[in-house]
Amino acid sequence: MYRYDEFDQAFVQERTAQFADQVRRRLSGELSEDEFKPLRLMNGLYLQLHAYMLRVAIPYGTLNSRQMRKLAHIARTYDKGYGHFTTRQNIQFNWPSLKDTPRILEELAEVEMHAIQTSGNCIRNVTADHFAGAAADEIADPRPYAEILRQWSSLHPEFSFLPRKFKVAITGAPHDRAAVQVHDIGLQLARNEAGEIGFVVFVGGGLGRTPMIGRKVRDFLPEEDLLAYSEAILRVYNRYGRRDNKYKARIKILVHETGLEDLKADIEAEFEKIRFGILRLPDAEVRRIATYFAPPQLDPRAGTSAKVETRKATDPAFARFVAHNLNPHRVPGYTSVTLSMKPIGGIPGDATDAQMDVIANLAEGYAFDEIRISHEQNVILPHVALDDLPEIFDVLVKTGMAEGNAGLITDIIACPxxxxxxxxxxxxxxxxxxxxxxxxxxxxxxxxxxxxxxxxxxxxxxxxxxxxxxxxxxxxxxxxxxxxxxxxxxxxxxxxxxxxxxxxxxxxxxxxxxxxxxxxxxxxxxxxxxxxxxxxxxxxxxxxxxxxxxxx
Amino acid sequence: MKVITANRLIDGEVVFQGPEGTWVELIGEARVLADKDEIAAALALGAQAVAARLIVEPYEIDVIETDGRLEPARFREKIRAAGPTTHPALGKQARETA
CATH class of the missing domain: 3.30.413.10 (Sulfite Reductase Hemoprotein, domain 1)
Known part of the structure; x- marks a missing residue:
């Protein structure tokens, strides 16, 4: 998975120190609440009904066991022993105190995590298919592109004060598991006739009080144009998006009020100005980023597992789990496993610190240290050998994550x-x-x-x-x-x-x-x-x- | 009947204005305000507490008395005064039954 380079690490540490100083100045009275509120929101810290809430970014829903253990530690040490996975693949802590948040951010920075751009009128955490890099039906792993977009959008000086928040989602498979058509920008990977990678681009999708399905603005955007075209969309939005009414400020309203053809013309005109400039994506850089997401070495195995079949025959709960909670893997003998964070009668998306530690152990022991959070508020182990399923299932049963209900009526998304x-x-x-x-x-x-x-x-x-x-x-x-x-x-x-x-x-x-x-x-x-x-x-x-x- | 509520700056805890401008954690200890003048005076104390960095966002809420116990009239405020209904072991409700 992606590893911070020196720039990323320095950037997150500087930001953490900056926020620690802002909290200090707030508590000493140098900053008023009106001055402090936008600063805390830029660092994912909200004030909710009972307490502060800290929303931590999980870029494209991917994390490793070390990061998951850190989230468990934060839940245990600074919160009330649990966290809540969100519909944007992030995690929220519901009870941190203001005085502890600088320390929490320091601890997150130790494992290459932060809470930047999880709030505010900026480009938010880019979300992706939770089976990315593993799914049998995938054209290519969407996460290198999500990471490129993350780097481009992080503290982008031009887009830090947009008319409203801006959400991007990307999927690498024809079957969209990332809800890309209800995002401000939705990207669907595709191949052209020459076999080259590009994107179907949707703009202006969104939910909220005025739900709209995104409109297709490009059938095939070449890979090298990803950033220039995204920048062109954002520039048009930043310039023409409404700032007079918060409820009409999302790009979907601009698409609706301007009309698709006029808006497309505006985007294309802006794109023409910048497409051959600094934002043109060099192939070498795409390949370099992609190496961070190189799949684990998976040697093909038998396509069926005797261990699984035997257990299925005697254990109906296991059989249901196998029927519903596995997604076909591109390598024979492997699968992607959905750990249900929807126990019957439980709270959708909540995980205790103990469960987070168990997830980390399972990832380390059985899943090449990879974990995903789905926008449907479940946890995924993307690369698991079929033969290991019975052992994993036994652990899940003991820890309340074994419900075989992925995609069924009890796999409910619910906001807090x-x-x-x-x-x-x-x-x-x-x-x-x-x-x-x-x-x-x-x-x-x-x-x-x-x-x-x-x-x-x-x-x-x-x-x-x-x-x-x-x-x-x-x-x-x-x-x-x-x-x-x-x-x-x-x-x-x-x-x-x-x-x-x-x-x-x-x-x-x-x-x-x-x-x-x-x-x-x-x-x-x-x-x-x-x-x-x-x-x-x-x-x-x-x-x-x-x-x-x-x-x- | 009204009381003044807010969140405490340092940890976000829900608080209510108690006697003599203090801030208490349980609504049962809140000072009940009977008329406009009392409310205005209490909100002025709230503004002072904001300036003193004790609380944020003070506002008045309607309260009712049921079986001698004070509780908010609105459902949202009932949840604020007690804790999440989904986690009876968390929030103020846990303390009251302890």
């Missing part, structure tokens, strides 16, 4: 909601927990099949509800929590925004409503292979609406 977040209008986590309990029976969730439920506790949509097959948005109505349901969202290569199905439900009613929708799907599906989303797309909202509200 009103249990933590100062912006929330309702709770998310308890709804996720109740749905998980309702559908948690193994046979039942296996029978329901692929179904993505995503829950947000406010209109800002951190829980990605717009792109849930079933989306749930928590609002406040007359002082009570109230949940609006959307159907038909999706965040893959056929992205779609869910449609509001009708009037919302109280907290007491919402889980029953979800069950009605699921039962309706089960009655309507033509076979077990037809997923919830397939049925919704085939039949539309009417049968679901009628099931929820009766014939109106």
């Amino acid at each position: 909601g009103m249990d933590y977040c100062a912006l929330a209008t309702a709770r998310s986590i308890p709804v996720a927990q109740r749905i998980s309990e309702r559908f948690g029976a193994p046979e039942r969730q296996s029978d329901i099949g692929e179904l993505k439920i995503k829950i947000s506790g406010c209109i800002n949509a951190c829980g990605h509800h717009h792109v849930g097959h079933i989306g749930i948005l928590g609002l406040e109505k007359k002082g009570e929590e109230f949940y609006q349901i959307t159907l038909g969202g999706s965040a893959d290569e056929q992205s779609s925004i869910g449609e509001i199905i009708g009037r919302g439900f109280s907290s007491d009613e919402v889980v029953d409503a979800i069950e009605t929708l699921v039962d309706t799907y089960l009655k309507l599906r033509s076979s077990k292979d037809e997923t919830f989303l397939d049925v919704y797309r085939r039949l539309g909202e009417d049968p679901f609406k009628e099931a929820l509200y009766g014939a109106e």
Whole structure:
């Protein structure tokens, strides 16, 4: 994986020292809260309902065991023994004190981590497919490009005060697991007829209060133009993006208000000015960065494992885990394993310090020291020999990460909601927990099949509800929590925004409503292979609406 | 009935204005304000506490008394006063049952 060079290390250490001084000046009174707040936000430190919250960047969701152990140490030493993996592949600590944050950042810098650009109107952590570098269907590993974008966007002087935050996602496979079409810039790796690598480029996707699917602005952007073209997009956005209204400031609004063709013309004009300049990517530099992401030496093994087959025959929980939590690896005899951070009735994305240590041990012992965080709030061991699965599973069972539910109805994305977040209008986590309990029976969730439920506790949509097959948005109505349901969202290569199905439900009613929708799907599906989303797309909202509200 | 709440600067802990401009961690110890003048005076004390670097972002909240116990009227503030509903062992709620 990527290793800091001297420049990176010096940069992060300088920034840590700078923030330590800013905290000192705040506590001594040299800085007012108004002066300090933007500085702490630039270092990922928010003030939430109960305490400060520190959001630590995990670039493209990749980390090693040493880094994971450091996160465990921070959770144990400076927090309350747990952290929360986010929908942007980062981790949040919910209880650090202001006086401890300089020390936390120092400790993070020791393992090449930081909290820079995890907040504020800048280019945020670039996210990527969590199976990058391992997936059988991959054209190329997207992470070298994500790293190049990270280096380009880190403290970019021109783009540190954008109209609003800016999110980039990249996937290296035709099947999009990184939700690229709902990002400000979405990049999908592709090969042209000559076999050269390039990118399909989407601009102006996003969720929040005005959800939009990104519009394609390039069918094939050559690799060497990645930075110049990104810079051109950002320049056009920085110049024309609205600054008069925070809610209309994202690039998606600019795309919508300007019109795609005009905006494309603006981007292309800017691109022409700079494409042969300093931002043209030298091939040697791309290859140099790519060496950091060189896959481990994996000698091909038998495509099936007798150990796995034997265990499957006698252990239904293991069989379910194998059925749902493995992703095909490009090397025979290996697999990518999803460790479920969605135990039945548990809190989506939360990991205790002990669990983080176990993940680090497993990565070191069985997975070539590589760990990924998925935007679906799970943890991935990307390179695992099939023969090692029974031993890994035994450890996961003991530590609460063995639920065979990846991609199923209990693998719910949920934002922190009103249990933590100062912006929330309702709770998310308890709804996720109740749905998980309702559908948690193994046979039942296996029978329901692929179904993505995503829950947000406010209109800002951190829980990605717009792109849930079933989306749930928590609002406040007359002082009570109230949940609006959307159907038909999706965040893959056929992205779609869910449609509001009708009037919302109280907290007491919402889980029953979800069950009605699921039962309706089960009655309507033509076979077990037809997923919830397939049925919704085939039949539309009417049968679901009628099931929820009766014939109106 | 209202009380003044804020977060403590140094660690972010939720606090309430107690007697004589002190800042207490439990809402049961908060000073209850009955009228506009009291609220204005309490907010002035809050502004002083901000200047003195004790707290940030003080504001008034509605409270109700249930079975002799003071609690916030709004759900959001109930959660602030107690802790995350998903972690009964964390936050102020854990102390009260201890």
